Amino acid sequence: MRNPFVQAATAAPSSATLRPIRVLLADDHVITLWGLRQLVESAHPRLAVAGTAGTCCEVLEHPNLAQTDVVLLDLGLRDASALQCVPRLVGECGVKVVVLTGELDPGLHREAVMLGARGVVLKSQPADHILEAIERVHRGEVWLDGSLMSLLLGSVPGLALKHAGPVDLQRQSIESLTAKERQVIQAVVAQRGAKSLVVADALGMSEHTLRNHLTVVYSKLGVRGKLDLYVFALEHGLAPGAAVPRTAAGPRVGPYTGLDRRAALDAAA
Structure with a gap:
């Protein structure tokens, strides 16, 4: 056969x-x-x-x-x-x-x-x-x-990966995050600018385990490091309750673009 x-x-x-x-x-x-x-x-x-x-x-x-x-x-x-x-x-x-x-x-x-x-x-x-x-x-x-x-x-009815645009693929990547990976993202945002050991301690895990989780998160979301992850998390509501960075025009409400991304990066530094 x-x-x-x-x-x-x-x-x-x-x-x-x-x-x-x-x-x-x-x-x-x-x-x-x-x-x-x-x-x-x-x-x-x-x-x-x-x-x-x-x-x-x-x-x-x-x-x-x-x-x-x-x-x-x-x-x-x-x-x-x-x-x-x-x-x-x-x-x-x-x-x-x-x-x-x-x-x-x-x-x-x-x-x-x-x-x-x-x-x-x-x-x-x-x-x-x-x-x-x-x-x-x-x-x-x-x-x-x-x-x-x-x-x-994408040949399974209802999935339609062939016709999925950037927004659809991004949504799918976010939905693929596990509960633990979401906790890691929230900790990175809450401890913005902190060393990995500090973030790991806050999560009750070793620094090595944190790095493993971050490697998977970076791959899923297509980001290159903690600063990119910080901005991505704020843009897509992955860190509820996080402080919203201010721009020259005042606090930003909603997704970040252009100079607003710079403000978010400055806040994470």
């Missing part, structure tokens, strides 16, 4: 494989990690295990990460949502990410892809799907369930 998965954005495979694809395995269950290692090693010499990790922190600090080609990432790591790892793995570390999950929520899968993952494999699917997903993603393809591909391409 033909594989029901859809691959897109194909790239021409190399005519010769000089070395195996190095895969870093991330799962917080020891037995699952053992099974994944056996599976990947069974595909030698095409694939090789670069290492294993049980938490987001271990993934990001793994000594072999720089030599890794693909990270096989479970979404349920014990220290944090693995979604927090994806933008840093893709953007900072330059590796490709295949998500392995038991979660059936298509919204969660979509979020992983929007953050940079290039493959989603369910744990209920055959083991050979995992191997094929790793190899295809390494070649530059996208490995997704057909229904998720439809969702991403």
